Amino acid sequence: MTDLLTIAGLRTVFRTHGGEIAAVDGVDLSVPRGRTLGIVGESGCGKSVLSLSVMRLVAHPGRVATGSVTLDGRDLLKLSNADMRDVRGSQVAMIFQEPMTSLNPVHTVGFQITEAMRAHDTHASKAELKNRAIEALKRVRIPAPERRFDEYPHQLSGGMRQRVMIAMALACSPKLLIADEPTTALDVTVQAQILDLLRDLQQETGMSIILITHDLGVVAEMADDVAVMYAGRVVERGAAGAVFADPMHPYTLGLLGSVPRLDEERETLLAIEGSVPPPFALPKGCRFHPRCPFAVDACKSEQPPLRMLADGHQAACIRAPVEAFVA
């Protein structure tokens, strides 16, 4: 199976008064066709910046400094602005965390969907676009799509708005959908519906999905592959089953330990001591070492690269796999 998207050595920096800081620092990832890559991490680990870097939508004063983002053999970072605009929406589409604010309140739902289509298909007639938009609304299971077409975002519930966002994102049949915390702002029941919908649509269209979330449950349910990010770097990646069953990096282990489970009786949930270091005050060596219960002196001096520890399963830790220490 060939990879649809390959990210190599990606580094995205923000210029601040104290110099440049890297929100994403040397990330390598790949997304196979028709599969879902889950990117997990705490707030501020750089996962959203990573997704915006792929779209080349990192806002000033940020910019992608080095690396490549190859989609179907083309490096998106080398495209002209106009070519990149063609890619956005038609090849790579994106949905965001806040369906409440991600739609423009002053335009109708129908207008915003047809607008996405018109951006990449200038020949279609108005009636044709409208039909296609209503089709798109039907596809994301919005009831009475003909009526919804003329409604404004404030007339819809959060779940409906996220469906509209998905309809809009899929309007031009993209090969890759980047979903940045698509269910975080929604009720639990609605979350499940949206995830079901995404999975069904993926089966229907064969698109790849990058699913960004801090919710391990969502990843376990949706993702084929998982990448765990910490402080701007990928610390562990592999097939979802392998990472969950056999976590190798202490951070992943900590994350999994902090998830409440029905099949276990625990008085307290495990928590990782401390918090994610801000990007302007990163520790030397392994960025996780100040919070790591397994850290040794060597962790303080050298930044560990990703190492292949099992078939397709990599972790960036000199002590990995750390399971042995837990027992």
Added chain:
Amino acid sequence: MLRHALHRLVLAVPVMFGVLLIGFLLMQVVPTDPATVRAGPSATPDVIAEIRADLGLDEPLYVQFSLYVWRLMHGDLGASIINNVPVSQELGATIGPTLELMFASLFWSIPLGILLGTLAGYWRGTLIDRFIMALSVGGVSVPVFFLGLVLIWFVGFQWQWLPFTGRGGPLWTMDGIRSIILPAVTLGGVFVGPVARMTRTAVLDVLSADHVRTARAKGLTETLVVRRHALRNAMVPVITLIGLQIGFLLGGAVVTETVFSWPGVGRLAVGAILSSDFPMAQGTIIVLSMGFIVVNLIVDVLYAALDPRVRAA
């Protein structure tokens, strides 16, 4: 939408009543006696007393006010106490030129302000932004009368490019257009700065909104992103500001009309106040206030047209 407008219209009635009351009371606290003015400097106390009775000025205030409102509702604004010309006749003759001047001022200053503000907001922090903001601070800081005098001195007097006194004719004639340029530049000039600043703030605000990111993620061109998704949303606060600023514009019109001898309501008001012509002054206050109320009504309706959430409320 229509209901929204009607609702606003009904709300304007008590506002108008308040304007009448305050205008009336203001005239009462001015330490000049209309009867004395009417009678002239050489009149005897008997004559003054007679005129006072004639004008109804010896009645209690509430009777005077009721009578005034009653007459007003019948279209009777009274007559000038200087030359006995009906106030409504004078207002009818001056309201056209004032509307002309307003239109000519807003016609160029609002689009220019919005354009400059959008450019400054989009290119925030760059030289373009700084230049435009400096310009707008300058524009806000220059008093209307000063800008008028400078324009008269250079463009009108030294270089003799354009006429600078009076109105050359209706707006559709060449003379009319030539004569309105300087007053319209003066009056509109003070408007560009505030509109530009407000537009810049509003555009900056909207550009960082999530839905603008969505628009970019769809693959829209920057022009479309700014026009459809930033400017359209930014217009709501800008329109509000314009509505509020029109009040100042009315004040500016009084000064501009005086400086350029423009035969409008503003100049009529100044003349009436200076000569203690009370009915005339009251008439001009009513017209100017009504202008303000109408503008706010238009703003409210535009508000609903721009923002569907207002329509629903």
